[in-house]
Amino acid sequence: MQASAGPVIVLDSCASTMDAAFEMALADRLSPWASVVAARQEQGRGQLRRGWVSTPGNLHVTLRLPEFSAAFAALCPLLLGYAASVALEPLGVDTLVKWPNDLLTSGGKVGGLLVEERRGILLVGMGLNLSHAPLVGELRRDHALAAGVLRLDPPRGPLCTWLVMGSGMRRTLNGTLAGSPRDFLTRLLRPRLAFLGRRVRVVDGSTQVEGVFEGLDEDGSLRIDRSGREGGMVRLYSGSIYPL
Incomplete structure (x- = not known):
């Protein structure tokens, strides 16, 4: 049986999908594999609580995850970056994973992931540039790469994109977690690593x-x-x- 995306809660606006998902999970309204998608975020954030430009038309989503095994716990950001990269392939996009949790195409950085665990609740937030990439002036001063836009073929909106990606990520994660961390790092992730050998x-x-x-x-x-x-x-x- 193919894994499907879990229940999806759609919001017009919120501070951040990560915070909204956490509050829903605390209230038993968001089970593992369920997710929250918002058209816009007022206080979206990335790594180190840096601001994340959250323009309507882009994908802003947080997925609640089940507990990972101890063997894979330290690899959680890499696992999720890999799963997102695989899930984008049916949408006509090839991406690389920039350690530890960004997604790149030839056009630049097109997405990022943020993993948080609070009070035993494991969440991954993701932003993907589907319609808009931040301008240079909107990026932090020490950014490594220019921002780019995903070119989906055919084009899809944020919710349709996530319905495909959510089921793909769940399927990929379940399959990967059934194997070994060494196999994941050497056979699955390594060919997708950005800047390898450079x-x-x-x-x-x-x-x-x-x-x-x-x-x-x-x-x-x-x-x-x-x-x-x-x-x-x-x-x-x-x-x-x-x-x-």
């Missing part, structure tokens, strides 16, 4: 590391080869990755 700079606060992006360790950390420099291969657990 020189990159990883910035984490005042710390910067440059080298060749060699892939991921079993815990999902970046492996950066600093050949010729003290330290050689290093592993990084946080930061923003920039192609050089």
Whole structure:
């Protein structure tokens, strides 16, 4: 039996779909695999609580997830980025996963995911640029890539897009979680990693590391080869990755 998207609650406007989904889950109104879609968000946010431009016509959604096994818990953002990338293929879009949780096309960054667990409730929020990409002046000053727009073939609105993606992500997650973390990292995710084999700079606060992006360790950390420099291969657990 194919996995279907769970119940979808559609809102005209909210502060953020993440906050709305959390409140609904606390009130037992949002079960695992159910989701909240909003036409607009007044206080959308991304990683590190950075603002997320939430223009009507783009997809703003939060999905409640079931509890993941301990083996996959540390890989949750990567799992969800991979599942979203796979779910976009039937919509005619090929994407790459930018560690740890962005989606890229040749046109730039087209989406991002945010995973939060609060009071035992696991949620993933996602924004996809379906009709509008933020202008350079709307992006944070240290952004790594220009923003782009997904070119769906044929074009679809946010809700129709999510109905396809939601069922696809659920199916992909169920199949991936039945396997091993090593198989996921080496066989499934690796071919979709952005900047693999390229020189990159990883910035984490005042710390910067440059080298060749060699892939991921079993815990999902970046492996950066600093050949010729003290330290050689290093592993990084946080930061923003920039192609050089």
